[in-house]
Amino acid sequence: MAFQSQRSIPSSSPRSGLAGLGLSSKAGGIFHTERTLPMYKDKPYFQPRRTAPRRGWKRAFGVLGICTLGLFWFLYTSKDLSVVQVPESSAADKGAELWSWMQTLKDEKPVKKPDWNARREKVRDTLIVSFDGYEKNAWGYDEYSPISNRHRNMVEGGLGWMIVDSLDTMIIMNLTSQVRHARQWIATSLRYDQDHDISTFETTIRMLGGLLSAHYLSTQYPNLAPIADDDAGAAGEDLYIEKATDLGDRLMSAFDTPTGIPYSSVNLNTSKGLRSHADGGAASTAEATSVQLEFKYLAKLTGEAEYWRIVEKPMEAVDKQHPTDGLVPIYIHPDTGQFRGNxxxxGSRGDSYYEYLIKQYLQTSEEEPIYKEMWDESLRGIRKHLLAFSKNAQLLVLGERPNGLEGSLSPKMDHLACFMPGTIALGATGGQLxxxxxxxxxWTQQREEEIFIARELMKTCWATYKKTATGLAPEISHFVFKDMPTMMGDKYPDPAASKGSAPHELRSISLPLEPLNDGSEPWRDDIDIHRMDRHNLQRPESIESLFYMYRITGDEMYREWGWEMFKSFIQHTAVVEKGIADADAPITGRIKSFTSLDNADAIPPNQRDNMESFWMAETLKYFYLLFSDRDFISLEDHVFNTEAHPLPRFKPSGELTTGWKRSIRTA
Structure with missing residues (x-):
């Protein structure tokens, strides 16, 4: 039975709690776990009154004097709330330093023992410059054009798209001043009552995920970008979770469908779900099944089991269709639960369905084996139907079946699909080394094969970067197959079908990617970039997979590939302001921001004048974590949502448990 909405959200004032939601099922025993989590304190409906301190240094006496001093400080430092309180010219200096460094990159020589801390600081400097450009020219707006300095909101008043999405990146990078400015805007300007429809999926992964991750990091890692939230005028410690709950409550109405599959959009003010205006009203399968990590963690924090239950419905509805070999079409109807098309x-509209299968299993500390079973089934289907080798260099390609599994294999591979190498490796080891x-x-032969597939696919994604003039991958790559594509199963029989025979040898058959003197590397002829697919949107998927591959295999090669990618972003996506030369001084300049490219296969590339929020939320975060110590925000203790927002693993209890079972399959 579909969840029936029992609430209406008044438009006159923001919601600050759960009153009136009809969410009466507090999960019994929910706060008893084996993991230490920054639990939201169990007090009714998020009332603003504090009941317990977070930091041990608070004193019971002298409150009036401290508040008086705090009020004086607040009035003195907040004359212009649009100006971030950071040392003057700090970001400008970083921009000038990055520009000077950029001039040396062409001549950079390989080093045997790179200083990864120094490289990580370059990523941090890049984030500082990127965020500073946004602060100066588009503060509070959802979209930013760094070349023209234009900006716009997606809805009236804005959704905090850039600020909330990048907030946990700034916490991870220990940027206290930037976090303070962002938190101040969230406290005073962010609201979720606009009379406008917004994407259920994008708002969940970016905004809800961003708020939940900021809450987690700021409580579990208090030394990262610490803010004294008891200063007079500062937002209270419950700010992020209160905003997240308000948003989550409004998003819930999207799930009020006959099947529980959420509508593609929801009106924030009326809290009403809206069917897609395209695709016959069908929802994207990936979008409907990639909101579970966020709502499950919200259920864990608040104790409200309804958050958990509503996001299980789409998973059950998809599984009821008994997708062949675990592979799902990219559209599904919320009203009937039937897939649309084959x-x-x-890539797009299919990707994160598979990602969230294994990540739901890991998020709940392997307590929900149903999702591991579905993941293993899908991975076998991918291996059987979608993995093939290119014609000349035997690169392993993750193709598409636009006409279903009975149709031909398309050699098209979105950059979005490059999340898969890292996710496969994560599923194989659970995040362990x-x-x-x-x-x-x-440990089994199947797991060994998964690592093999992850390595080969990672190599293919890296090849799409090396193929272009800028060293940055296009949005879509096509590959050259033989007339009858060589499928992975043709080279490596499925170990599950070996019936006890000796395991086959897993070895790379793809040719090396090292350049030849005459530029005649066979793998280059296997990659075909179409004219309309040459753009680069600063996407994170390949660097995301490099992050997983390094953390799991320990192979420094993946760090080095990441460093090459990072340098290419600096060289070709930087928005530069140059000074005026005179007789006594050379031309100087500074980098003021970074932007997408219209053509990644030309030098100089045509810059697009758009900085996506995931540049700061994902791409730079994954670079920073790749160059950090392995134990920092460890894979063993966290899962990253599909927008790179880290959330903790936990053991579910009480009513937070898998509420459905798979139906019996027939041959």
Whole structure:
């Protein structure tokens, strides 16, 4: 039975709690877990009164004097709330330093023992410059054009798209001043009562995920970008979770459908779900099934089991269709639960369905084996139907089946699909270091093969970067197959079908990507970039997978590939302001921001004048984590949502449990 909305959200004032939602099912025993989590304190409906301190240094006496001093400080420092309180010219200096460094990149020589801390600081400087450009020219707006300095909101008043999405990146990078400015805007300007429809999926992964991750990091890692939230005029410690709950409550109405599959959009003011205006009203399968991590963690924090239950419905509805070999078409109807069309791919509208199968299993500390079962089934289907080798260099390609599994394999591969190498490696070891995972008694030939597939696909994604003039991948790559594509199963028979025979040898058959003197590398002829697909949107998927591959295998090669990618972003996506030369001084300049490209296969590239929010939320975050120590925001203790917002793993209890079972399959 579909969840029936029992609430209406008044438009006259923002919601600050759960009163009136009809969410009466507090999860019994929810706060008893084996993991230490920054739990939201169990007090009714998020009332603003504090009941317990967060930091031990608070004093019971002298409150009046401290508040008086705090009020004086607030009035003195907040004369212009649009100006971030950071040292003058700090970001400008960083921009000038990056520009000077950029001039040396063409002549940079390989080093045997790179200073990864120094490289990580370059990423941090890039984030500082990127955010500073946004602060100066588009503060509070949802979209930013860094070349023209234009900006716009997606809805009246804005949704905090750039600010909230990048907030946890700034916490992770320990940027206290920037976090303070962002938090101040969230406290005073962010609201979710606009009379406008917004994307259910995008708002969940970016805004809800961003707020939940900021709440988690600011409580679990108090030394990262610490803010004394008891200063007079500062927002209270419950700010992020209160905003997240308000937003989550409004998004819930999208799930009020006959099947529980959410509508593509929801009106924030009326709290009413809206069917897609395209595709016959069908929802994107990936979007409907990639909101679970966020709502499950919200359920864990608040104890409200309804958040958990509503996001299980789409998973059950998809599984009821008994997708062949676990591969799902990219559209599904919320009203009937039926798939629309037969297009199967792991690029747009298909990707994160598979990602959230394994991540739901890991998020709940492997307590929901139903999702692991679905993941394993899908991975076998991918191996059987979608993985093929290119004609000349035998690159492993993740193709598409636009006409269903009975149709031909398309050699098209979205950059979006490059999340898959890292996700496969994550599923194989659970985030453990590979050398440790292999010691486990449950390590199998199947898991070894998954690591092999992850390595080969990562190499293919890296090849799409090396193919272009800028060293940055296009949005879409096509590959050259033989007339009858060589499928992975043709080279490596499925170990599940071996019936006890000796395991086959797993070895790379793809040719090396090292350049030849005459530029005649065979792999280059295997990659075909179409004219309309040459743009680069600063996407994170390949660097995301490099982050996973390094953390799991320990292979420094993946860090080096990431460093090459990062340098290419600096060289070709930087928005530069140049000074005026005179007789006594050379031309100087500074980088003021970074932007997307219209053509990544030309030098100089045509810059697009758009900085996506995921540049700061995902791409730079994954670079920073790739160059950080392995234990920092560890894979063993966290899952990253599909917008790179880290959330903790936990053991569910009480009513937070898998509420459905798979139906019996027939041959």
């Amino acid at each position: 297009n199967i791919r792991l 590979l050398s440790e995972a292999r010691k486990s008694s449950d």
